[in-house]
Amino acid sequence: MSKSTKSRSSSLDRRRLLQGIAAAGAIGVAGCIGNGDDEDDEILDVSAALERNEVDLDEIQEGGRLEFAIPRNSISDYDQSQSTAAEDSVVFEAVYDGLTTVDSEGEYLPWMAAEHEAEEANDVSVTDYEDYMVEMEADDADDGFPFFDLEDDNNLVLMQHPDDLPAEEGDTVRVLTREEAGDAVADGVYGTRVEGRLHEGIEFHNGDELTAEDIVRSYDRYVGSDNEGQMFDTFMYAEALDGDDGYTYALYSQEPDAAAFVEMNPYVFPAEHADVPAGELDPRDDEDLVPIGTGPYQVEEFEEGSQLLLSRNENYWVENVGLENIPWWDGPDEFPESPVIDEINIRFVDESVQRSAALEDGDVDIAYELPSDARNSFYESDDYVVSATEAFGFKFMQFPVEETDTGGAFAEREIRQAVSALIPRQQIVDLIEQGWGDPARVPFPAPSADLATTADDYDDLFDEEWAYPVEPDVEQAEQLIEESSLEAPVEITIQTNADDDERIDKMQLAVDQLNQSGLFEAELETPAALGDWTPELYTDGARHEAAENNAAAVIGLAGTPEPHGFPETIHDPDNWNGCCNFFFPEGALPEDFIDLLRSCRFATDVAEDEDTRRERYDELWPQLTDLSANTIVDYSLNTGTASNDVVGFNVHPQTQAILSYAVYAPADEQIMYLDRD
Amino acid sequence: MSTERGRIQISGFDTDGIEDQDSLDAWSESEADELESRWRKIVSSIVRDRLALGGFAVVAVMSLAALLSQPISVGGFTIQPFSIVPYDPTQTGVGARYAAPSLSHPMGTDRLGRDLFSRVVTGGRYSISIGLIVTALAATFGVIYGSISGYFGGRVDEVLMRILDVVFAFPGLVLALILVALFGGGFWPLVGAFALVGWATYARIIRGEILKVKQNEYVMAAKALGARDRSVIFRHVIPNAIAPVIVQATLSIGTVVIGVAALGFLGLGFDPGTPEWGTILDAESDTLATGAGGTWDWWATVFPGLMIFLFVMSMNIIGDAVNDALDAQVDDIGGGG
Known part of the structure; x- marks a missing residue:
């Protein structure tokens, strides 16, 4: 009896609940049906965001705490000799000033260096160092590539005699290490020499004065670091020309190097950190090992994963040196000689949705990498400022070109070209980026074009035969498949990061287009859902x-104004298994192509003459797109969104400089302040 | 008469009496009748309870729609030729980005211009089929495992139950998440992950029931008559202890569907672009951030969420009705799988 009563009462409640839900649903749906529109997607006009936000210098207000959100849940590595994470650099570019700086046009300018110039280039190759090489026994070897056990922690092998390779464990190999490099330099055997002079009176946050010795010793910190390969594939030797306490220095490259001016510049560490092994400069492990630089901000407080507070360097070197002593400075006298914001509170907000909400709620002042629709709303709002600039970031697809018994489709150039021809680049930018990006038409972005082509106008290159199609070219793809040994549909897989929604969306469009063509049966995979996929590559x-799985990899990369990074990073076998060449060890790509690629930067003629270098790149690009070992999908616009409390916010083309540039960059007369009123 | 006074009369050894008794087969038939009547009770309970009937109708419609949404081919042979959804659920650009619900797109479109109605209807295939398969696998294994444990008792029970404790020591969803993270997502890995964590509940329920049932006279009688253990367990014990398992199975289908959607929402489960409800929600979660003064594209998250809600709630209502019909008094629906 009681049970029956209970049941009825329960049924009535549920029924009412369901009826309520049904009614609410019906009303909701009815209210909205018919309001939908099937109009074509409208592309947002982002031109206003590309304009600079100017500051009236008389209105500048000093002080305040900037709340700055970065898209990470913590600092990956406090040690900048070790760190490879772009978001770490976003923070620490404000702590460490460089020998040079880059303006918004991508031009390199001396910064802590009053002078910094490439002087001469010698036509040397590895064999020219033969007389300075020492014989060493290989401690280990992998695939004919020897490894050595060196006694000095700061020493490493810079080059090996090609006649001794390949080598096995126990073989004797002639090598040039850092210890012998000085002898070679003394005899004039080196590639390019860069001579520089520091401004006098630059002090680290700990009060030590910056001298040439600090530069020389900073290179020691790269030995054994994750950035070792990147630094020592070019750099060979540094010396303080006027003694350790002097201000002049000379940097030497191994080969003639057209990019030696910028590619050999290290983060400069103070003497007290010179002997800290790579990766150990981390206050989370030792509270005394707080990063110390010469930059406008210093680390004040930190708490793992929740807070990192930077405070203004009250002894900033620009104030001591004076802007008028910066060689290129021609700005107004009243332009500040340091940032005006007192503190920067780095907020770790991993999710884009949360960053958007935090910005909307006023919890943070500046955020970037927001969901595209939310960014559009901020852009159209009067209460926020979205700043954008053409940037160096790009997404690319890399094909495994190895011939295998099963799979191996991408060993055929025509298959790679067909995939590249079908990527809907324009749709990707229009639909996913909502106009906040550029489809890739050529293998380098517009801001890097100065040294990358003889063409007067970047847009002229779009009509070249070798340019990437922005719309899928099914006809060309059909022809390419016919020319290949495979029959349509070719089964392929496209893999990308699981933690990047926009990248996933872009590749879904690509996969759909490949499948729609009928030429491919493509699948999208996001391996390592909980971890970091890239190391698996x-x-x-x-x-x-x-x-074997016909699996192309798609990742993104942040480039630099130096154009060589775009082709080199993703093709050069010297970069194999370093970021970001996953599939091309020595011999995987045609030797003449690799020779041409290297000759665009590592040759005397291009190191001494920029026009020759541009012509060399003109030869490279058609071969590069024809080879299609990689294909570029799109180039990003760097964007950042700030509340109206922030005045004068502008973004830099390099993501790494997005914070340091915004707070203070005399090269563009960039200054930002807070107006909380 | 007087000669029998004071004697103890022992029955059971007189063969005449045994012959007069019902045969074991007849006994089983009566149990089969009882099972039949159990199903009749369930059906009758659902028919009488309009709420349960509504729930059943929702589940039936969603399942049928999912089944007929797109053709199904096995080994190149089409076994289901119908396609009731207007668009290929994976095809991008069939409408504008985030077009609101309209006659051409009754549930609007998503960020890639895919038709949400087609995606949501087809999405039922993944969630519902995984729910059913997982429940069938988990219940089958759990019932066998728990029956052996409960029936034999002693050390066997001790060892088997401690293994069960190990499984229960992990939160079900977290364990499934770990398994999927280790072995990858996809339909069968998800089935495996949820079945591996789900069987334990059935094992524990059936063991408890069997500890009661095995004390009954008909079980002892079957044993005494020399029936093998397997026969006793499957023909006499399980059929009389199964009611709570049926209720639990009904309720847990919804739990599995929620679990699959949860993993999908966490970006595990299926590859992106798969029209599975949780995966759709995950991909569209950015719409919750509208930015300043932005409009919420509600349909992108409401409809897939509503499907999960409707299906799971309907299954729970059906489960309640089954519970009432069988008087099984199962109220634990949180055990996973």
């Missing part, structure tokens, strides 16, 4: 496995 056998 560097593991043994990953290249072979990808080739």
Whole structure:
């Protein structure tokens, strides 16, 4: 009896609940049906965001705490000799000033260096160092590539005699290490020499004065670091020309190097950190090891994963040196000689939705990498400022070109070209980026075009035969498949990061287009859902496995104004299993192509003459797109969104400089302040 | 008469009496009748309870729509030729980005211009089929495992139950998440992950029931008559202890669907672009950030969320009705799988 009563009462409640839900749903749906529009997607006009936000110098207000959100849940590595994470650099570019700086046009200018100039280039190759090489026994070897056990922690092998390679464990190999490099330099055997002079009176946050010795010793910190390869593939030797306490220095490259002016510049560490092994400069492990630089901000407080507070360097070197002593400065006298914001509170907000909400709620002042629709809303709002600029970031697809018994489709150039021809680049930018990006038409972005082509106008290159199609070219793809040994549909997989929604969306469009063409049966995979997928690409056998599975990899990369990074990073076998060449060890790509690629930067003629270098790149680009070992998908616009409390916010083309540039960059007369009233 | 006074009369050894008794087969038939009547009770309970009937109708419609949404081919042979959804659920650009619900797109479109109605209807295939398969696998294994444990008792029970404790020591969803993270997502890995964590609940329920049922006279009688253990367990014990398992199974289908959607929402489960409800929600979660003065594209999250809600709630209502019909008094629906 009681049970029956209970049941009825319960049924009535549920019924009412369901009826309520049904009614609410019906009303909701009815209210909205018919309001939908099937109009074509409207592309937002982002031109206003590309204009600079100017500051009236008389209105500048000093002080305040800037709340700045970065898209990470913590600092990956406090040690900048070790860190490879762009978001770490976003923060620490404000702590460490460089020998040079880059303006918004991508031009390199001396910064802590009053002078910094490439002087001469010698036509040397590895064999020219033969007389300075020492014989060493290989401690280990992998694939004919020897490894050595060196006694001095700061020493490393810079080059090996090509006649001794390949080598096995126990073989004797002639090598040039850092210890012998000075002898070679003394005899005039080196590639390019860069001579520079520091401004006098630059002090680290700990009060030590910056001298040439600090520059020389900073290179020691790269030995054994994750950035070792990147630094020492070019750099050979540094010396203080006027003694350790002097201000002049000379940097030497191994080969003639057209980019030696910028590519050999290290983060400059103070003497007290010179002997700290790479990766150990981390206050989370030792509270005394707080990063110390010469930059406008210093680390004040930190708490793992929740807070990092930077405070203004009250002894900033620009105030001591004076802007008028910066060689290129021609700005107004009243332009501040340091940032005006007192503190920067770095907020770790991993999710884009949360960053958007935090910005909307006023919890943070500046955020970037927001959901595209939210960014559009901020852009159209009067209460926020969205700043954008053409940037160096790009997404690319890399094909495993190895021939394998199963799979191996991408070993055929025509298949790679067909995939590249079908990527809907324009749709990707219009639909996913909502106009906040550029489809890739050529293998380098507009801001890097100065040294990358003889063409007067970047847009002229779009009509070249070798340019990427922005709309899918099914006809060309059909022809390419016919020319290949495979029959349509070719089964392929496209892999990308699981933690990047926009990248996933872009590749879904690409996969859909490939499938719609009927030429491919494509699938999208996001391996390592909980972890970091990219390191898996560097593991043994990953290249072979990808080739067997016809799996192309898609990742993004932040480039620099120096154009060589775009082709080199993703093609050069010297970069294999370093970021970001996953699939091309020595011999995987045609030797003449690699020679041409290297000759665009590492040759005497291009190092001494920029026009020759531009012509060399003109030769490279058609071969590069024809080879299609990689294909570029799109180039990003760097964007940042600030509340109206922030005045004068502008973004820099390099993501790493987005904070340091915004707070203070005399090269563009960039200054930002807070107006909380 | 007087000669029998004071004697103890022992029955059971007189063969005449045994012959007069019902045969074991007949006994089983009566149990089969009882099972039949159990299903009749369930059906009758659902028919009488309009709420449960509504729930059943929702589940039936969603399941049928999912089944007929797109053709199904096995080994190149089409076994289901119908396609009731207007668009290919994975095709991008069939409408504008985030077009609001309209006659051409009754549930609007998503960020890639895909038709949400087609995606949501087809999405039922993944969630519902995984729910059913997982429940079938988990219940089958759990019932066998729990029956052996409960029936044999002693050390067997002790060892088997401690293994069960190990499984229960992990939160079900977290364990499934770990398994999927280790072995990858996809339909069968998800089935495996949820079945691996879900069987334990059934094992524990059936063991408890069997500890009661095995004390009954008909079980002892079957044993005494020399029936093998397997026969006793499957023909006499399980059929009389199964009611709570049926209720639990009904309720847990919804739990599995929620679990699959949860993993999908966490970016595990299926590859992006798969029209599975949780995966759709994950991909569209950015719409919740509208930015200053922005409008909320509500349909992108409401409809897939509503499907999960409707299906799970309907299954729970059906489960309640089954519970009432069988008087099983199962109220634990949080055990996973």
